[in-house]
Amino acid sequence: MEEKTLWKTVLAELQLTLTPGSFQTLFAKSILVQNKDNVVSIALANAQIKTMVEERYYALLKEILDRLTKKTNSLTFAVTREKEAATVKDLGPLFSQTEKIGEEAQIEQLVQKLHLRTDFTFDNFAVSSSNQLAYAAASAVTKNPGSAYNPLYVWGGVGVGKTHLVHAVAHVLLRKDPKTSLIYCSSEEFTNEMTMAIRNKSTDKFKTKYRNVKALLIDDIQFIAGKDYTQEEFFHTFNAIQREGGQVVLTSDKPPHEIAGLEDRIRSRFEGGLVVDIQPPDLELRTAIAMIKAKQRGFDLPIALAQKIAQNLAEARQLEGFIVRLLNETQGNSSLINEELVSRALGKSQASEPKTSRLEPKRVIAAVCSYYNLKVSDLKGERRKREIVRPRQLLMWLLRSDTELTLQEVGTFLGGRDHTTIMHGCETMEKLVSSSEAIQKDVLGIKQRLAG
16 A cells, blocks of 8 residues: 555545544644555654654554555654645545635635545534434534533533534534634643643633624533633533523533533533433444445445444444544455445454453453452442542443443443443443553453453
């Protein structure tokens, strides 16, 4: 695979794995400089990003590159020269360098500026009983912003479609009026921008920017918890927008009452609008998502193949990533995608990280207890010591990924815990599995016990 195609495929997988803010900040201006003799050289936007990627994402990048190249690679990092950075293109539709005129060009420029995914629209959002209420609420917000469900607070696990809905709302509002003052960001970006404003003594500019918009859309709002100054500024921003009739849309991984460290006055604001959850997609919805993702990439995926994929992959991001992988396997020739290829690719996907499919839950908990030298009562009990919480969360994640238990069933198995607690534990561990070498070592050790 040539370097340009390889890096586009890597970026496509990273975009599925990371939050939009993290991807844009860290990798949107990255370049694969060289791939030679099993050494992959990657250039990043600046020295700070280079350090962060080396420390946090080396293992993730290496796993993707090793899988795509079928080699064991070493990675080196450098800082992108300014001239090179100007040539880097985003993953989404690109805009002509010639001057564009008209409303459509203006909307495209706004979409690019706001880092909205062009495919995250209402038309591409598959609806079922697990997300119907959230879809209807988001649609209502676009028809009567500032009045219907303000704020709209959407919560749910990883990859269930929260960000997709937020982007869809933004797309509709921009098309209704391209001059609408709208901000879409993650809570991390909000916090970082506020911190820089304090450091640069430009807080008035920051307040003017955020408090005068007609629509503020923030992903992962739970991360403002425990940050006193961020919560203070968000509180006043929220009040100012609502007072002027603006719309606020927020996403989170949990409902307001379960966010520890969140001020009561902010929690009451969240609960003052509509709080709606999105459950993990069922088989029918996953099948529809697979077909939609294939259609977006220019080919029709037969329903039988879509069902086969959906039976093996549980999350929307996994489905999208698998479609990308199929195209990579066929070098973009979708006519070669058949049942044999899908079965082979599913086998590779499962083999890339040892699976314990259809394992008995008791075997999984026994392996975790053996590895960490804990008792079953420790993991099923209420003790909150770190040396128990981490293994307990890892057990939640393993039970979800390696058995056929639902969130509710995992909760029942672990002493009657609520499904949202299980969801939070799984999401926490999902992030650590991608970034922590210590956790990756633990997972391998436990799965070796299961394999034995």
